[in-house]
Amino acid sequence: MQQDEVLAGIKHIVAEDLDLNLAYDKLDETTPLFEGGLSLDSVILVELISFIEKRFGIELRDDVLNMETFRDLRSVAQVVREHMAQQA
Amino acid sequence: MSRPPLLAPDGPALLARLAGEPGLRDHAVTDGLHTVSYAETTALFAELDHRFAKAGGAPGHPLALECSQSTAGALALLWVLARRRDVVLLPDLGEASKETGIPRFIPSFCAHVVTVAAARARAAAAPMEAIEIAVHDGFVAEPATAGFAGPDLYLRTSGSTGLPKLTRMSHQKWLNNALACVERWGLTADDRLSVPVPIFHSYGFGAAFLPGLLAGTSMDVGSGGNVLRYLEREEAFDPNVAFLTPALCDMFLTVRKTLRPYRLVVTAGDKIKRETMAGFEPRFGPLLNLYGSAEMGAVSAASPTDPAEQRLATAGYPLAGIELEVEETGDALETAAGERAGRLVCRQQNGSAGYLIHDGAWRFEPRGDAEWFGTGDLAKIRADGYVEILGRSGLSVKRDGLLVVFADVEMAVEKAPGIRRAVVVAAGETRRGPRLVAVCLRDPEAEPPPTPDAIRRSCFDLLPRYAVPDEVKIVEALPTLPSGKVDRRAIRDLAAT
Numbered sequence: 001m002q003q004d005e006v007l008a009g010i011k012h013i014v015a016e017d018l019d020l021n022l023a024y025d026k027l028d029e030t031t032p033l034f035e036g037g038l039s040l041d042s043v044i045l046v047e048l049i050s051f052i053e054k055r056f057g058i059e060l061r062d063d064v065l066n067m068e069t070f071r072d073l074r075s076v077a078q079v080v081r082e083h084m085a086q087q088a
Numbered sequence: 089m090s091r092p093p094l095l096a097p098d099g100p101a102l103l104a105r106l107a108g109e110p111g112l113r114d115h116a117v118t119d120g121l122h123t124v125s126y127a128e129t130t131a132l133f134a135e136l137d138h139r140f141a142k143a144g145g146a147p148g149h150p151l152a153l154e155c156s157q158s159t160a161g162a163l164a165l166l167w168v169l170a171r172r173r174d175v176v177l178l179p180d181l182g183e184a185s186k187e188t189g190i191p192r193f194i195p196s197f198c199a200h201v202v203t204v205a206a207a208r209a210r211a212a213a214a215p216m217e218a219i220e221i222a223v224h225d226g227f228v229a230e231p232a233t234a235g236f237a238g239p240d241l242y243l244r245t246s247g248s249t250g251l252p253k254l255t256r257m258s259h260q261k262w263l264n265n266a267l268a269c270v271e272r273w274g275l276t277a278d279d280r281l282s283v284p285v286p287i288f289h290s291y292g293f294g295a296a297f298l299p300g301l302l303a304g305t306s307m308d309v310g311s312g313g314n315v316l317r318y319l320e321r322e323e324a325f326d327p328n329v330a331f332l333t334p335a336l337c338d339m340f341l342t343v344r345k346t347l348r349p350y351r352l353v354v355t356a357g358d359k360i361k362r363e364t365m366a367g368f369e370p371r372f373g374p375l376l377n378l379y380g381s382a383e384m385g386a387v388s389a390a391s392p393t394d395p396a397e398q399r400l401a402t403a404g405y406p407l408a409g410i411e412l413e414v415e416e417t418g419d420a421l422e423t424a425a426g427e428r429a430g431r432l433v434c435r436q437q438n439g440s441a442g443y444l445i446h447d448g449a450w451r452f453e454p455r456g457d458a459e460w461f462g463t464g465d466l467a468k469i470r471a472d473g474y475v476e477i478l479g480r481s482g483l484s485v486k487r488d489g490l491l492v493v494f495a496d497v498e499m500a501v502e503k504a505p506g507i508r509r510a511v512v513v514a515a516g517e518t519r520r521g522p523r524l525v526a527v528c529l530r531d532p533e534a535e536p537p538p539t540p541d542a543i544r545r546s547c548f549d550l551l552p553r554y555a556v557p558d559e560v561k562i563v564e565a566l567p568t569l570p571s572g573k574v575d576r577r578a579i580r581d582l583a584a585t
Contacts, residue, residue: 021548034314041553042315043488043519046339062346067316 006056006084007077013051014073018044029074037072045070052076058083093409093437094271096263096302099169099239103129105304112277112304117166119310120321122159122215126304129166132216136167140200145223149199150174150233150242152224154181154192155288157312158209160218162287162297164202169259169301172239176254177288180205193244193252197230197450199223232450242444243290243382255382256452257440265385265438266298268407272389273352273376275329277304282327284311284318284336290382291356295389296331305329315339322348329353333489334360337375338519341367349373352392356380365400379403379477383440384461388412388475402474410436413460414469426471431481433460479522483576485514487521488554497557500550501526504543506534511566511574515583518558525583526557529566538562559583 007029015024020038031037033045040048053059060069060083069079097105106112106126113127124132153168153175155161161180168175181192182205194201201224209218241262242254269275281300285292287309300307308325311318315336328351332340337355341364350373360377368375376399380386390404398404406412414430423429439461442454455461466478479485483494494512501510509529514522530538540560547556567578 021545041488042313042339043335045315046342046519049343059345060343062319062344065316065319065343067314067320070316 006080007073009055010052010073010077010080013048013055014038017051018047020044027073029077030072032072033070033076034067040070048076052080056080056084058087091408093264094267096260096267098263099172099259102263102301103133103166103170106301109304115277115304115306117159117162117307117309118325119157119159119162119209119308120324121210121310122212124159124163124215129163129170132163133167133170135216136164136219136221137171139219139221143200143221143223146199146227146229149227149229150176150195150197150240151200151202152176152178152194152198153288154178154194154201154203154205156180156204156206156209157284157286157288157309158204158206158215158218159309160209160212160215161204162307162309163215164204164219165287165293165297166301168202172259174233174236174238174240174242176242176244177293178244179286179288182207194224194226195242195252195254195444195446195450196226196228197233199227230450232444232452236441240441243293245382245443252446254444255440256442256444257383257385261438261440262294262298262385263302264409265407266294267302268409268438269295269299269378269386269389270302272391272404272407273299273329273354274392275299275303275305279303279305279329279351280325280327281305281307282311282318282322282325282330283307283309284313284321285331285333285356286312290380290385291378292331295354295356295378295380295386315343319344331355334364334521335488335519337368338364340372344371347371352376354378354389362400369396369400374399377403379475381463383455384410384434384436384463385438387434387436387463398472398474402470402476405473405475409438410434412467412469412475414467415462423468424470427468429468429478430466432463432465432467432475432477434463435460485522485524487524490552490554492524492555497524497526497547497551497555500547500555501528501543501557501560503550504528504538504546506531506536506538507543509566509574511576511579512557513576513580513583515580520554523559524555524557525559525561527561527563527566527579527583530562530564532564 011027033040107130116123116125203220212218239259240256283296287297311321330353332355352374354376356378374392376390378389388403388406390399413433414428416430437457466481468476497512498510507528508531511527515525516523544560567575569575
């Protein structure tokens with residue numbers, strides 16, 4: 001899968017699967033997911049993780065469940081790509 | 089059946105013991121950024137005394153503490169307890185206020201405001217830098233707060249509408265109540281407590297923070313409700329006891345892949361899903377339900393020595409000094425042999441002294457210790473005394489641990505164009521709590537006709553996220569009772585389909 005496809009897939013999840021009332025074109029890969037950005041709450045965050053695992057067929061390891069991974073959509077995409085490479 | 093209440097040391101005696109006793113004095117409160125050992129508190133309290141005196145203002149009146157989930161917030165709270173000050177305990181709304189538009193609330197009878205802003209606590213080099221003490225500009229001496237033995241702690245009761253309302257309960261009663269929690273869970277000084285739940289709300293303050301102090305434990309208050317931050321703090325602090333919300337328990341189950349057993353995990357605030365309870369224990373350790381309120385403190389809790397069957401299905405049994413009863417309701421509640429079901433009422437000596445209510449001026453509405461307090465919940469009491477909480481009995485539910493009053497949601501939904509009337513009911517469960525369905529009567533003349541999607545989207549601007557209905561249904565007619573009132577039971581059936 002191309003780099004941009006992973007990012008696009010995550011943007012689709014945020015825009016369509018998550019209950020956020022956000023449009024796809026309004027999403028920027030550098031927008032912070034928490035303070036000063038999308039202000040995701042924990043319920044939405046957990047849904048985001050579940051949707052990502054389902055869509056990309058991966059299991060996010062406990063050691064990547066941190067604020068660094070979920071800084072913005074780009075950092076999430078990076079971790080997803082790493083998992084896809086390892087868990088393929 | 090109920091045992092006599094326990095008597096805890098008072099605030100000054102407790103803090104003196106923590107600061108002086110070998111084996112306790114090196115224990116600490118931390119948030120990951122700052123750590124304060126109990127031994128250090130003596131000198132820090134003296135500095136806060138100095139700042140308080142320097143601020144000036146009228147002595148002998150309550151102070152407002154705008155607290156945050158931080159070491160600095162905990163330190164300010166410890167100082168209030170050590171100095172026996174009357175205090176109105178409030179969340180610091182600094183950042184939240186801008187996002188949610190919730191105005192800052194400082195009762196007029198507070199002569200001082202102590203603010204521990206979360207942003208400031210994060211940026212400060214030392215926790216003392218994050219504690220601001222100022223005279224309250226809008227201070228007015230109120231007879232309603234004078235003449236009590238005290239010291240008292242006031243908490244704003246949950247509720248999204250209505251008049252400002254505070255419960256008043258003495259420090260001593262909070263401490264006595266917390267000692268019953270220490271006993272129930274067998275907390276000792278060697279335990280390491282993770283406290284992500286707010287220490288300025290009744291659960292975090294009364295059932296986690298105070299019991300931790302009474303047992304002399306180290307505590308981590310650094311993570312808040314964010315599961316990622318929680319996992320980071322867990323790794324660093326290595327707790328063996330945790331105080332979680334059902335939502336956090338649920339998140340553990342969904343996102344964590346490895347086992348991480350705790351000695352015990354306490355949860356409170358909402359009715360937890362059975363599947364969560366059953367899935368949680370094998371991976372994270374005994375999960376203990378706690379039931380309580382701002383008015384009664386901790387009321388009933390499971391114990392780690394209870395058989396799993398009791399633990400998973402109930403909120404344990406009443407704590408020392410607490411009596412629980414149920415009153416008959418019109419609802420047909422299913423009961424097994426020996427069980428009683430109905431509206432849960434509670435009686436104890438360590439409950440609140442009453443409410444301070446603001447309707448033009450502050451007035452005090454006292455509550456006697458001998459009076460039965462209506463909890464507003466439906467419950468079953470089993471033959472062996474274990475209590476099963478069934479849910480709110482009124483037209484409200486808890487979501488994300490916060491009260492959602494149906495009338496508020498209905499009002500917001502009715503602002504959408506083309507809607508004549510909205511009725512909100514709970515049907516099913518979500519991660520936030522009961523699933524909210526808004527059943528809407530449309531205006532047949534409306535052009536264009538309203539769509540469920542548009543109505544729901546409009547709610548995002550009018551309601552906090554946890555109060556936005558999960559589903560909107562549009563109907564041509566609302567079912568009514570012979571009296572003409574809407575038939576909520578029929579609407580609930582409609583919503584469930």
